Amino acid sequence: MSENSTRTANTASEAERDLIASMEAEGDVARQLSRHAELLPIASFGETGRFVLGRLRDFTPLALGMLAATIMAALAGALGPYFMGRAVDVVTTGGTTQALWTIAGMLVAAGAVQALASALSRALISGLGQRLLAGMREDVIDRALDLPTQTMEQAGIGDALSRVADDVDVTAKAVNNIVPWLVTVIFQITVTFIALVMISPWLLILVVAIIPFYVWALRFYLPRTNRIYRVERIAKGARAQGLLAAINGAPTVHAYGIEERETRHVGALSAAAYALVLKFFRLIVQVVWIMMIPETLAVILVLLIGYATVQAGLMPVGLVASACIYIVTLFWPLQSLIFSLDDVQSAAASLTRMVGVITSIDPAASPGTEVPRDGSIRLEGVAHSYHENGRIVLAPIDLSIEEGETVALVGASGAGKSTLASIMAGTLTPRWGRVLHGGADLAHADLEAVRSHASIVSQDVHVFHGTLREDLRLANAEASDDELWSALARVGAEEWARLLPKGLDTEVGEKGAKLTAEQGQQLALARIVLQDPAILIMDEATADEGSSGARVLEQAAIQVARGRTTLIVAHRLSQAKEADRILVMADGAVVESGSHEELVALGGRYAELWNAWSR
Structure with missing residues (x-):
């Protein structure tokens, strides 16, 4: 764009x-x-x-x-x-x-x-x-x-x-x-x-x-x-x-x-x-x-x-x-x-x-024909400011994420986590640098190929008006009922879905059956299962739930992330602990990088956060 x-x-x-x-x-x-x-x-x-x-x-x-x-x-x-x-x-x-x-x-x-x-x-x-x-x-x-x-x-x-x-x-x-x-x-x-x-x-x-x-x-x-x-x-x-x-x-x-x-x-x-x-x-x-x-x-x-x-x-x-x-x-x-x-x-x-x-505003048109060949992500000199000559909200960063790797972003509010996640997902174009998915430069990639290749789930999800079946099939119009039930089961939503008055034919969303925030998050994750993207970005997707609901959603997120390249904007450090790599952000820059054990042993910013959180 x-x-x-x-x-x-x-x-x-x-x-x-x-x-x-x-x-x-x-x-x-x-x-x-x-x-x-x-x-x-x-x-x-x-x-x-x-x-x-x-x-x-x-x-x-x-x-x-x-x-x-x-x-x-x-x-x-x-x-x-x-x-x-x-x-x-x-x-x-x-x-x-x-x-x-x-x-x-x-x-x-x-x-x-x-x-x-x-x-x-x-x-x-x-x-x-x-x-x-x-x-x-x-x-x-x-x-x-x-x-x-x-x-x-x-x-x-x-x-x-x-x-x-x-x-x-x-x-x-x-x-x-x-x-x-x-x-x-x-x-x-x-x-x-x-x-x-x-x-x-x-x-x-x-x-x-x-x-x-x-x-x-x-x-x-x-x-x-x-x-x-x-x-x-x-x-x-x-x-x-x-x-x-x-x-x-x-x-x-x-x-x-x-x-x-x-x-x-x-x-x-x-x-x-x-x-x-x-x-x-x-x-x-x-x-x-x-x-x-x-x-x-x-x-x-x-x-x-x-x-x-x-x-x-x-x-x-x-x-x-x-x-x-x-x-x-x-x-x-x-x-x-x-x-x-x-x-x-x-x-x-x-x-x-x-x-x-x-x-x-330019209509959404493919900027090029490049198609991602795998689930890897690479950032080359990426930096961002929301306004020309404005404050730099993301300092220059070079980053490579291997296919199938899970990376967690940790940091205080305003550290730049969501900005970096949006850039990696392709929903925000960086002011400087290149973002590559599977070797394809997003600035020159086929739009539909990128959309099917990478998905983002945030804490603000939307349950669309229509039946539960129609809501799920937004991710895959050809999915069978068996595949829909399988996706719901994978995210722990099958039990409450079968209790709905008409099952998959139950009206949800506006003027339909009222779903809880946790159930709405589960539907969003089930759509990811049906879409089956190679890259998954979760921007504090389980942040708003209480301890019980959070555990359910964390388990659902783990199931959905399995086998994909996953970037998690972590609201709780228990999410970050399970990641292959953790990036600690402050003031728009990555200040620490490593596994949970390595960062705790380092005794730096992440160690301080972990000690405070685990008390």
Whole structure:
């Protein structure tokens, strides 16, 4: 994965940061919003526009049909005022009733064509937008899943969830309700202005007089709402993260009695979003006052110009009536245009967040064709920093692990154990150096081959929604029921699995049978048995259990590790004691290496840890 895959763009402009900083929010809300503004990438409006236009090329026939229907609706709508003006002329010149009925029939026909064409245009625009959004939603999820684990942990699941939920929802509403109306309004305004000029070139004076006021309103309104909407999307991501953290940590929240504090925290994040809404409505009031000027001016000018041209014999009364109707019918579309653009900006802010993930994060593609030939691991000059020019979290290391060898990593929290384990597993690309699995450089290896060759099990496991059989077969879709029971037996899970109401057909995961943390770990280990990787990384996979559960999981881990190259991030030294080799880490560096007996005899850091632990 390229450098772009781990970058988190500086996504908030200086103006947006000033808006965040100026918000009167409780506690550390402004700081949290600033942090969320720098999580997953956000595309610029230019990048977003180019992306959407590129996707539209895949639906060219549909887009052309939508354009044709919209133009037809605008032209039919413009005929209404013209026919009304013709009717005025018929009346003022003493025309026949038959002529009036003919004009009325044409007026009804034009209205029917406008209604049908508008309905078709709306349906085509909505269908086109939904097709685009469906593909983009899948792309956002796909790219988010391609993110390195550490990047997703730093960003928080709330930001990613907000992009595939809130952002898609806002954009979908715009596509269904706002965009069809906006496209129709733009064509309607264009055709109406052309009709006014065709009635009389003098009406160009009116156009020149009122357009600057609407441009002024747009230039005043849109840049301000743009910043508000972008920050609002950030605020919703922060709020989603706060809610998820509070809900997922509910047992801890209850245990420490901090419900009120968490409620205040989420409330403050919600208040931040509410404050942005208030800013938005204040802007609306200001813009409405601005737009009252051209509307009043337009009516006065069309009456004066119409009176002058009729008195001079340059234009019949009917055309003046048509011009007046055109002007009056312009007011609402012009207002709608401004406020529709406002809604479009809200959707565009969401689109930039979606496109930012899609275009800034490389899809998971094989960087090469090299395939591991055995279970050995070799690190050559590997070092890592999570940010360019940032703190070195893993000092340069050269390491070789033979096929079938079990190595344990020991050290205090923050020593670099999980970083080194992730690099060895291939889930984190080191900033410097090479990682080789079975002689294959991971930077040039076949992705699927590496994924099937090496697996990582952490203390945070997930039980997927579905039956127990489906959960296990995620590791091996072709596994038979006998193989599934054998894997469960190997990790000590067969007994409780057979007690489930429907055995392998029992629903587990969300809304299914509730499994304990120990049982969830056993399922994760059973999946490893079914996948049968040559390399196994266990990142404190049994760390959270009590002494009884820990012993069960340790025995399961020993069974799973047998016959594989295994790296264990050891939470308890009893795990490390059984390893062929122990690496002691401190401050991102390996400070001791050897077997349990050798390190105890050495009398160094490991010996101190062992003596303290075994008392």
